[in-house]
Amino acid sequence: MTRFLERIRTQKPLIHNITNVVVTNFTANGLYAAGASPVMANAKEEVEEMASIANALVLNIGTLSSEQVESMIIAGKAANKAGIPVVLDPVGVGATSFRTESARTILEQVNVSAIRGNVGEIANLAGLSAQVRGVDSMGEFDMDELLSMAYKKIQVPLAVTGELDFITDGKEKAVISNGHPLLTKVTGAGCLLSSVVAAFLAVEKDVFHAVTGAVCYYGIAAEEAASKAKLPGDFQIELLNQLYAVSDDLIAEKSRSVLGKLGSDL
Amino acid sequence: MTRFLERIRTQKPLIHNITNVVVTNFTANGLYAAGASPVMANAKEEVEEMASIANALVLNIGTLSSEQVESMIIAGKAANKAGIPVVLDPVGVGATSFRTESARTILEQVNVSAIRGNVGEIANLAGLSAQVRGVDSMGEFDMDELLSMAYKKIQVPLAVTGELDFITDGKEKAVISNGHPLLTKVTGAGCLLSSVVAAFLAVEKDVFHAVTGAVCYYGIAAEEAASKAKLPGDFQIELLNQLYAVSDDLIAEKSRSVLGKLGSDL
Amino acid sequence: MTRFLERIRTQKPLIHNITNVVVTNFTANGLYAAGASPVMANAKEEVEEMASIANALVLNIGTLSSEQVESMIIAGKAANKAGIPVVLDPVGVGATSFRTESARTILEQVNVSAIRGNVGEIANLAGLSAQVRGVDSMGEFDMDELLSMAYKKIQVPLAVTGELDFITDGKEKAVISNGHPLLTKVTGAGCLLSSVVAAFLAVEKDVFHAVTGAVCYYGIAAEEAASKAKLPGDFQIELLNQLYAVSDDLIAEKSRSVLGKLGSDL
Numbered sequence: 114m115t116r117f118l119e120r121i122r123t124q125k126p127l128i129h130n131i132t133n134v135v136v137t138n139f140t141a142n143g144l145y146a147a148g149a150s151p152v153m154a155n156a157k158e159e160v161e162e163m164a165s166i167a168n169a170l171v172l173n174i175g176t177l178s179s180e181q182v183e184s185m186i187i188a189g190k191a192a193n194k195a196g197i198p199v200v201l202d203p204v205g206v207g208a209t210s211f212r213t214e215s216a217r218t219i220l221e222q223v224n225v226s227a228i229r230g231n232v233g234e235i236a237n238l239a240g241l242s243a244q245v246r247g248v249d250s251m252g253e254f255d256m257d258e259l260l261s262m263a264y265k266k267i268q269v270p271l272a273v274t275g276e277l278d279f280i281t282d283g284k285e286k287a288v289i290s291n292g293h294p295l296l297t298k299v300t301g302a303g304c305l306l307s308s309v310v311a312a313f314l315a316v317e318k319d320v321f322h323a324v325t326g327a328v329c330y331y332g333i334a335a336e337e338a339a340s341k342a343k344l345p346g347d348f349q350i351e352l353l354n355q356l357y358a359v360s361d362d363l364i365a366e367k368s369r370s371v372l373g374k375l376g377s378d379l
Numbered sequence: 380m381t382r383f384l385e386r387i388r389t390q391k392p393l394i395h396n397i398t399n400v401v402v403t404n405f406t407a408n409g410l411y412a413a414g415a416s417p418v419m420a421n422a423k424e425e426v427e428e429m430a431s432i433a434n435a436l437v438l439n440i441g442t443l444s445s446e447q448v449e450s451m452i453i454a455g456k457a458a459n460k461a462g463i464p465v466v467l468d469p470v471g472v473g474a475t476s477f478r479t480e481s482a483r484t485i486l487e488q489v490n491v492s493a494i495r496g497n498v499g500e501i502a503n504l505a506g507l508s509a510q511v512r513g514v515d516s517m518g519e520f521d522m523d524e525l526l527s528m529a530y531k532k533i534q535v536p537l538a539v540t541g542e543l544d545f546i547t548d549g550k551e552k553a554v555i556s557n558g559h560p561l562l563t564k565v566t567g568a569g570c571l572l573s574s575v576v577a578a579f580l581a582v583e584k585d586v587f588h589a590v591t592g593a594v595c596y597y598g599i600a601a602e603e604a605a606s607k608a609k610l611p612g613d614f615q616i617e618l619l620n621q622l623y624a625v626s627d628d629l630i631a632e633k634s635r636s637v638l639g640k641l642g643s644d645l
Numbered sequence: 646m647t648r649f650l651e652r653i654r655t656q657k658p659l660i661h662n663i664t665n666v667v668v669t670n671f672t673a674n675g676l677y678a679a680g681a682s683p684v685m686a687n688a689k690e691e692v693e694e695m696a697s698i699a700n701a702l703v704l705n706i707g708t709l710s711s712e713q714v715e716s717m718i719i720a721g722k723a724a725n726k727a728g729i730p731v732v733l734d735p736v737g738v739g740a741t742s743f744r745t746e747s748a749r750t751i752l753e754q755v756n757v758s759a760i761r762g763n764v765g766e767i768a769n770l771a772g773l774s775a776q777v778r779g780v781d782s783m784g785e786f787d788m789d790e791l792l793s794m795a796y797k798k799i800q801v802p803l804a805v806t807g808e809l810d811f812i813t814d815g816k817e818k819a820v821i822s823n824g825h826p827l828l829t830k831v832t833g834a835g836c837l838l839s840s841v842v843a844a845f846l847a848v849e850k851d852v853f854h855a856v857t858g859a860v861c862y863y864g865i866a867a868e869e870a871a872s873k874a875k876l877p878g879d880f881q882i883e884l885l886n887q888l889y890a891v892s893d894d895l896i897a898e899k900s901r902s903v904l905g906k907l908g909s910d911l
Contacts, residue, residue, distance in 0.1 A: 399685070401673050442686060443688055444687065444688045474684070474694070475686070475691035476691075477688060477691035564674075564678065564889070565674065565677070566674050566677060610889055611674065611678050611889050612678070612882035612884070613886055615882070616882060
């Protein structure tokens with residue numbers, strides 16, 4: 114038993130988020146619910162110091178500005194120097210060239226521990242958007258190919274989330290079927306997951322298992338929430354409740370992940 | 380039957396919001412609940428591209444900066460070029476000269492499809508604040524005069540919302556009595572309505588009918604929410620639930636709008 | 646009977662918040678629930694005018710930028726000129742030197758009416774962090790010493806909130822035991838309290854009694870909320886409900902404050 118949540122709730126890792134203005138509140142409340150300590154800081158005058166005292170860093174490009182890119186790179190380098198994990202959420206990569214270029218600049222300048230995005234974002238980040246057109250259905254076979262190709266280009270552990278969630282570190286692969294469609298009706302559901310991934314990485318050095326654990330936990334919390342709340346306003350609040358209520362034991366009981374080698378059929 | 384919601388829920392129009400930092404989350408969740416796809420992007424480096432792939436643009440000046448005004452004008456011109464509707468929400472116009480001047484600059488530089496505000500904002504935007512002092516009671520006669528005068532100055536379809544809602548395109552007028560006082564206890568209730576108006580305009584070219592439809596829908600969702608939630612925290616969440624649950628059929632059943640010519644008693 | 650809430654709900658004071666991007670929505674909804682009128686404005690072009698028409702100003706440094714510091718000083722000076730109260734919330738002071746220096750610059754340039762923070766923030770602001778290490782347990786004796794030392798350095802009425810809340814104006818002291826641990830699971834719970842303090846100061850010139858009243862009210866609302874909501878998502882919403890529902894009579898019935906002289910055992 115890995116008991117990630119117990120570790121998070123005991124260690125209360127400080128998660129430094131440089132994130133978009135839409136999800137700040139929801140992300141902070143979600144991190145508190147999981148047991149972590151959130152902090153948000155964007156100014157280039159302070160991100161180096163803040164990242165240095167944090168236990169993990171999240172870079173989310175959802176409402177990017179050029180000043181924020183600069184801060185992300187300063188914070189990312191400080192995180193690298195301090196040896197803490199860095200999660201990149203490439204929100205909307207491919208929608209504008211500013212986002213695509215900024216995400217690539219961050220990847221060039223910062224050693225990122227893991228990237229979480231939807232299939233379109235990961236494909237765009239890897240420069241594969243032409244090849245993967247139509248992959249939105251996320252058929253198992255295509256996704257394995259996408260994961261392999263994307264990992265080859267990006268060389269960073271990936272979590273591609275959607276109806277099914279796919280995680281790879283270039284060798285191992287996990288396919289997770291926890292989760293619920295109501296997550297697509299709550300803004301920032303993906304962004305919060307990226308910050309939860311950072312909280313797991315803050316307490317576990319094995320990136321593949323930490324990311325897989327975070328994605329299972331989040332999907333199970335969503336399932337629990339959806340069993341109580343059928344409408345999106347209620348679901349958003351109930352998700353916070355369940356991120357707080359779900360335990361390592363419930364994860365052990367309810368997780369539906371299939372593990373294997375990248376390139377193998379699961 | 381116009382069935383606006385069915386169209387929104389089928390077409391999932393992408394609504395690009397350049398809005399204030401108070402309402403970003405609530406606006407995004409409200410647009411998801413209505414069936415649209417929200418995107419927020421503020422940077423001058425990307426707003427032209429983002430507006431070009433969107434189906435409607437919202438410009439909300441609630442926490443304006445000079446950089447944001449610049450972005451709004453770039454995005455507005457791109458929206459005009461792409462032929463997509465633009466909604467202006469002149470939050471707090473009249474409170475500071477920066478807001479008043481910025482709103483007027485936007486109106487000079489961008490072809491706006493509709494403006495939604497409260498009576499004070501619309502009066503200030505039209506330079507009528509002196510004449511309409513005391514109109515806050517929104518007596519029917521005074522409102523008709525205000526609408527006529529404001530339209531004459533601004534030459535853009537207007538939705539003036541409050542205890543009653545008034546919509547005009549310079550010829551037609553609608554007076555809507557749907558809605559609920561609890562809306563005044565939720566921050567961003569007006570801002571979200573402006574974004575919902577944009578979603579309706581994204582699926583219907585007839586501005587007057589689209590705006591009237593959006594305002595009816597929103598008022599009915601508020602009534603449904605108030606029948607379940609009596610306190611403002613609950614109401615805020617229940618409003619999101621009801622924006623999701625309300626159907627075109629319920630709108631047809633519950634809308635209370637009176638239509639006529641601008642300048643006529645209704 | 647001081648009946649602060651009745652005054653707030655009658656006068657609806659306009660509270661100008663220059664605050665962090667995490668708590669804008671929650672702060673605005675909390676102020677509405679209390680009966681006040683929130684406004685957020687950050688741009689240096691408009692903060693002087695906005696502060697001049699407001700009834701109180703809140704400066705919260707939770708996601709500071711150098712532009713925002715500049716705006717805070719402009720707004721603070723306008724508030725001083727207009728004779729309205731100014732509340733400083735030194736979020737995260739001590740975490741980075743940018744925050745510490747910015748908070749001190751604000752205190753040098755602006756006459757602040759009251760400061761609300763947790764024990765670490767107040768100790769850092771007063772340059773006492775070395776002496777008070779370990780005070781987090783907030784033992785009564787140490788807190789009295791901290792309050793005396795911090796007031797001597799800062800010379801501004803202080804509200805130090807935590808498991809117990811301590812208020813002093815340099816002469817009087819109040820210790821309040823209202824409140825609930827679930828407040829620590831909601832982001833912005835402290836930030837909103839600072840804005841509620843500003844609303845109380847807007848209707849009551851006696852700073853010590855206004856701050857004490859605000860902290861009691863907030864703690865009682867939290868207790869009422871916790872009696873209905875056991876999980877953090879629900880609690881966040883129920884706190885807004887109870888800020889709306891709590892009355893002056895309930896405060897008179899449920900407040901648990903002990904008053905005395907600073908330097909005395911209570």
